[in-house]
Amino acid sequence: MQKASLLGMTLLAAAVCGGAPDGPSGTASDPQFTKDNELIRPRDYRAWIYVTSGLGMAYGSDARESADPPFDNVFVQPAAYRAFLESGRWPDRTIFVLEVRSSKQHGSINKAGHFQGDLMAVEAAVKDETRFAEKWAYFGFGGGNSLKDQAKAFPSSACHSCHNKNGAVDNTFVQFYPTLLPVAESKGTLNPAYRP
Numbered sequence: 001m002q003k004a005s006l007l008g009m010t011l012l013a014a015a016v017c018g019g020a021p022d023g024p025s026g027t028a029s030d031p032q033f034t035k036d037n038e039l040i041r042p043r044d045y046r047a048w049i050y051v052t053s054g055l056g057m058a059y060g061s062d063a064r065e066s067a068d069p070p071f072d073n074v075f076v077q078p079a080a081y082r083a084f085l086e087s088g089r090w091p092d093r094t095i096f097v098l099e100v101r102s103s104k105q106h107g108s109i110n111k112a113g114h115f116q117g118d119l120m121a122v123e124a125a126v127k128d129e130t131r132f133a134e135k136w137a138y139f140g141f142g143g144g145n146s147l148k149d150q151a152k153a154f155p156s157s158a159c160h161s162c163h164n165k166n167g168a169v170d171n172t173f174v175q176f177y178p179t180l181l182p183v184a185e186s187k188g189t190l191n192p193a194y195r196p
């Protein structure tokens, strides 16, 4: 009896831990698509690797400082992160999530500074060299209480063009990712066009 329940626990542990679902390739947090090529919103990205937070990041010529600048939190799948540490490159089927949250002030004991509030947007970037002619594609799931379960890729001009032109490593903004920039520098994988 005791032996049987021990065996049961071992099997359960293997089911939970075995084949860790941290993609890429063949595991549960690889990017998942519908048959119409829409990306299914990853549910578990908060358990991925946390890359950085930007505060009030804005890029257009009309960009200006805001009194309540939104935070953006960047996450990447653990397996893609580990591959990047090894090589300074993103493997095929890498997926990033960019989560935008409002910033708040003066809550509870907080007297100065900002903390993160409501979810404003969830976006994703996927590298898939066979699925997308431009290798990377970009998706938005909306935000707030109306998060979409799946989304089709944005047109290239909306996202890809800026990422491709300005990202420090292979379409990604590694120049703003403080623990990854030194890796790219030491592996020599910064885009030739990138200027700090």
Ligand code: HEC
Binding pocket: 053, 054, 055, 057, 059, 060, 072, 074, 096, 097, 098, 123, 124, 125, 138, 139, 140, 154, 158, 159, 160, 162, 163, 167, 171, 172, 173, 174, 176
């Ligand atoms: C004008 C340039 C620009 C455009 C256009 C742009 N982004 Fe980005 N994106 C950035 C920068 C800069 C970052 C760095 C992270 C930050 O803002 O904190 C970033 C980061 C990201 C990331 C995190 C992974 C990475 O590539 O570094 C995702 C996902 C993302 N953007 C999605 C999108 C989507 C979806 C669109 C189109 C709707 C878009 N972006 C359009 C500049 C841009």
